[in-house]
Amino acid sequence: xxxxxxxxxxxxxxxxxxxxxxxxxxxxxxxxxxxxxxxxxxxx
Amino acid sequence: xxxxxxxxxxxxxxxxxxxxxxxxxxxxxxxxxxxxxxxxxxxxxxxxxxxxxxxxxxxxxxxxxxxxxxxxxxxxxxxxxxxxxxxxxxxxxxxxxxxxxxxxxxxxxxxxxxxxxxxxxxxxxxxxxxxxxxxxxxxxxxxxxxxxxxxxxxxxxxxxxxxxxxxxxxxxxxxxxxxxxxxxxxxxxxxxxxxxxxxxxxxx
Numbered sequence: 272x273x274x275x276x277x278x279x280x281x282x283x284x285x286x287x288x289x290x291x292x293x294x295x296x297x298x299x300x301x302x303x304x305x306x307x308x309x310x311x312x313x314x315x
Numbered sequence: 316x317x318x319x320x321x322x323x324x325x326x327x328x329x330x331x332x333x334x335x336x337x338x339x340x341x342x343x344x345x346x347x348x349x350x351x352x353x354x355x356x357x358x359x360x361x362x363x364x365x366x367x368x369x370x371x372x373x374x375x376x377x378x379x380x381x382x383x384x385x386x387x388x389x390x391x392x393x394x395x396x397x398x399x400x401x402x403x404x405x406x407x408x409x410x411x412x413x414x415x416x417x418x419x420x421x422x423x424x425x426x427x428x429x430x431x432x433x434x435x436x437x438x439x440x441x442x443x444x445x446x447x448x449x450x451x452x453x454x455x456x457x458x459x460x461x462x463x464x465x466x467x468x469x470x471x472x473x474x475x476x477x478x479x480x481x482x483x484x485x486x487x488x489x490x491x492x493x494x495x496x497x498x499x500x501x502x503x504x505x506x507x508x509x510x511x512x513x514x515x516x517x518x519x
Contacts (some may be wrong), residue, residue, distance in 0.1 A: 272372060272373035272374055272383075272400065272453065273371075273372055273373050273395060273398065274395070274398075276394065276395065276396075277394070277395060278393055278394060278395070279372075279387070279389040279394065279395050280371035282359075282360060282368040283359050283443050284336070284360055284368060285341050285359070286334075286357035286358055286359050287341060287345045287347075287348045287354065287357065287462075287465040288461075288462050288466060288494070290357065290463035292334070292357050292359060294357065294389070295393075297332050298391055298392065299332050299391060299393075300391060300427065300428045301331060301332045301391055301427060301430050302329070302331040302332070302390050302391050302396075302416060302420060302423065302427070303331065303332050303333075303357060303373060303388070303420055303508050304326065304332070304333050304336060304386065304387070304389075305334050305372075305386065305387040305388075305395070306316075306334065306335045306336065306386055307336050307337055307369055307374050307382045307385045307386070307387070307465070307470070308335065308336070308382060309337065309376075309381040309382055309383070309384060309403040310338075311337060311339045311344060311346075311347035311358075312347055312350070313341050314406060
């Protein structure tokens with residue numbers, strides 16, 4: 272995994288409602304927590 | 316995700332936008348979100364090229380073809396402040412992550428804004444429909460076209476007596492289609508479609 276203190280790689284992806292969401296549009300305003308997970312229908 | 320949903324206001328207060336991300340498709344995410352009664356933060360689809368974003372964070376498990384169960388906290392300046400894995404079979408401690416986000420927020424001295432409340436229908440929003448009803452079909456088409464299946468629960472009062480009883484209890488009649496948001500019923504198909512359209516316009 273990438274190191275703490277480095278710049279977060281950018282991305283633009285669609286969400287479950289079909290909205291396009293880019294990291295760049297969020298940082299600059301908010302902090303962001305990314306919850307990576309293996310598959311839908313699995314716990315936390 | 317329900318554990319995160321329960322603490323979402325804490326993340327919001329720490330100026331932190333929560334995003335879920337896996338290699339599942341938008342349609343799979345929408346189904347899962349619907350099965351959970353709606354998810355009010357975005358579930359991102361890292362579907363094509365498969366796992367590319369996870370790979371850019373070093374969190375794609377090539378052999379298994381899935382993403383690791385891992386958490387990344389990025390400050391408003393775009394810097395990674397925390398990255399950790401609990402392995403795919405592990406479980407996250409969401410309260411501990413909320414505390415970490417609060418710490419990042421306290422330490423960050425740059426400009427930041429509060430996270431707006433989720434721009435979608437509130438959890439528990441439900442569309443009641445009838446079989447063989449053109450107006451119901453119109454509302455269901457809008458639900459599908461706007462990809463709102465992950466935000467609004469669909470119930471058919473023709474097949475489901477419990478749903479019919481709920482609908483009558485809410486508005487005093489079994490008229491459908493009926494969109495219920497925050498316990499308030501909206502009956503006309505055109506008004507229901509407008510409410511959905513407005514919500515999508517607000518998202519963009």
